[in-house]
Amino acid sequence: DPLKVIVILFASIPLALLYPLLPPAPSLLTPAYSLAVSYIFLTQVLHLHNGFFQLLGSSIATYYLVAWRVSKSMGWEVFALTMGHLLFNHLYRSFNEISLDIIEITGSQMVLVMKLSSFAWQVYDGQRPKEELDKFQSMNRIEELPTLLDFLSYCFFFPSIMAGPSFTYASYRSFINRTLFGASKDNPSQFTLPPGRWYRAGKRFACGVFYLAIFATQAGSWSFSNLVDPRLGWLDKPLWKRIFAMQMGGFMARTKYYAVWCLAETAYILSGLGWDPISRKYINSRNLKIRQIECAQSFKELLDHWNMNTNVWLRECVYKRVAREGKKPGFKSTMATFGTSAFWHGTNPCYYLTFFLGGFAQNLGKLLRKNIRPFFLPPGYLLIKPGQPTPPTGALKAFYDIVGIISVQLVLNFAVVPFMLQDFRQSFTAWNNVNWYGLILVFGISGFFWCGG
Helix, strand or coil: CHHHHHHHHHHHHHHHCCHHHCCCCCCCHHHHHHHHHHHHHHHHHCCCHHHHHHHHHHHHHHHHHHHHCCCHHHHHHHHHHHHHHHHHHHHHHHHCCCCCCCCCCHHHHHHHHHHHHHHHHHHHHCCCCHHHCCHHHHHHCCCCCCCHHHHHHHHCCHHHCCCCCCCCHHHHHHHHCCHHHCCCCCCCCCCCCCCCHHHHHHHHHHHHHHHHHHHHHHHHHHCHHHHHCHHHCHHHCCHHHHHHHHHHHHHHHHHHHHHHHHHHHHHHHHHCCCCECCCCECCCCCCCCHHHHHCCCCHHHHHHCCCHHHHHHHHHHHHHHHCCCCCCCCHHHHHHHHHHHHHHHCCCHHHHHHHHHHHHHHHHHHHHHHHCHHHHCCCCHHHCCCCCCCCCCHHHHHHHHHHHHHHHHHHHHHHCHHHHHCCHHHHHHHHHHCCCHHHHHHHHHHHHHHCCC
16 A cells, blocks of 8 residues: 555646646646546545545535535534544544555545645635734635635645645636736736746756665664564663663655655646745745755744644644634643644654654744853843844853753653653553653753743
8 A cells, every 4th residue: 555655646746737738727628637536546546435435525525515605604514524534434444444655545634634724714704804914824715616616626736645745826816827827817828838847857857766765675674663572672772772772763754655756746846836926946845845844943833844834724724723813822722733643643642642742842943042052152142123134142052052962852752752662561662672762952941941941
């Protein structure tokens, strides 16, 4: 099954080249093409016939619920409907002990949940006064409901059907009517794809193949499961070697996601949907920034560049919506967002363990930035207004940054152990084998601040 997913990702790349050649909306060819290819991938390659019709039913139900009732509660109703459906399939997988190596419909459904709930909120935003909306909400508001076929083609856009990333309906609408490329609404056939598509796609494809090769050849040697295998005698090794093995296990686990998302982004770029008219670059489909992830100085910076479009969904559909009107989101919104992310990933309690620890790690980052970071900056640095020249920060700030990078990687690779092992006993064994250093770092320093430090 994992091999089939790789085949689908590679097959999506040449198939995506046909999108710019199809006639623009209101032609039915583009929607029909998206639906047909997704149908073939899900039913003929993966044999998920039941799963395909579940996705179709969820999409149609969302469309008519949104068309019938536009209100703030409608956004939460669609969120509850789609997440409830996803929960049912997560529970089915859990109770039937279906291996993670077996591909079933929840992976595609997770992407669809993001699209459907985002669509509902953006239709609601389309009925609100513009002065109540922020920049993102104003740009993506939907004032007029699309046709059912256009909506379904958005839901079943095949380059995103397996691994995402998600995107807004507003961006998809501008893609199918070609206004994304500067075409006029009166003459949508007259457009030219912006330059740089092949170069950008080639870079992402090479990156995807590179990390796929690393994962295929090295991941087995540095698996987290090695840390809990008594036959390998990790407890007999020095602590630094055990901690180093955990860092390598975390990196190797990430290479799988790097490969999949880079290959998926290649198809997006070649279709044209990855074009960002504001920056004039093919970056709209980007789902991660590897350099920023591996060199993040805080958990916030790390999460801002990991699974980026999922983070946008969580921010726009949970983080902002949970906060009371007129108030900035706080700790409650942060924990609700991490809880939703865990719930979205599955029902295994290990997900919640990882995201619970991640929530506290991000909150600790805010405390450190507010209370400790100023001591490493030049005098008056925080008083400099935007646009004014900033003085060099010096060696002290560089030291703070280096410690931050190392600390983030140490805590990250510790926190993801339950996520990857999917077993409480094995996770605690792995943590015990490295002396629980991640919990000591996060809760020890947090406790200092909680106690008035």
